[in-house]
Amino acid sequence: MGIHIALHHKTSYKYDRLIHLAPHIVRLRPAPHCRTPILSYSMQVIPAEHFINWQQDPFSNYLGRLVFPEKTREFHVEVDLVADMIIINPFDYFLEPHAEKFPFTYESRLRHELRPYLSKRRLGKTFNQYVAEIKSMPGRTIDFLVELNMK
Incomplete structure (x- = not known):
């Protein structure tokens, strides 16, 4: 059993007149795959x-689609949750043989599926220096991840 924590979130809007709220999408619910x-x-x-x-x-x-049939002067969303902060092993995963050494190259099929996460864009000088430093740390992928998280 871990530590129990409580989280409270509140978003509030008040309007100076009656308004019609358009449908809202809220993403304030833990995912079913949350560990x-x-x-x-x-x-x-x-x-x-x-x-x-x-x-x-x-x-x-999860996403909740809220629809409001009547006009209103206010909009509030309030979420409360209690979570059990159990100990989770961050190394509870399996590396494919081709990914045991960093840097590695994804297989073409997987690279295609991961394309949204692998796209690059221009970033600032400080970030580019950080990335250059990371690229100079070849070795075992797990060691790389440990060292990266210690920075």
Whole structure:
């Protein structure tokens, strides 16, 4: 059993007149694949007169689509949850043989699937220096990750 923590989040808007709220998408619910056990979760929405449809995005994250049939002067979303902060082994994964040494190259099929995460864009001088320093740390991938996290 780990440490129990409570999280409270509140977003509030007040308007000077009655307005019609367009549908809102909220992403304030832990994903079903979250490794941290969630002991309790609640979400309160004002205006109370609303519809919510829970959906999942392509990565299985929850999103709530809120629809408000009536005009309102305020909008509030309040979330409370309690999580059990258990100890999780950060090295609980398997490396494919081609990825045991860093840097490595993804197989073409996997590289295609990961394309959104591998795209590069121009960044600032400080970040580029940081990346150059990282690239100069070849070796075992696990050692690389440990060293990177110690920076």
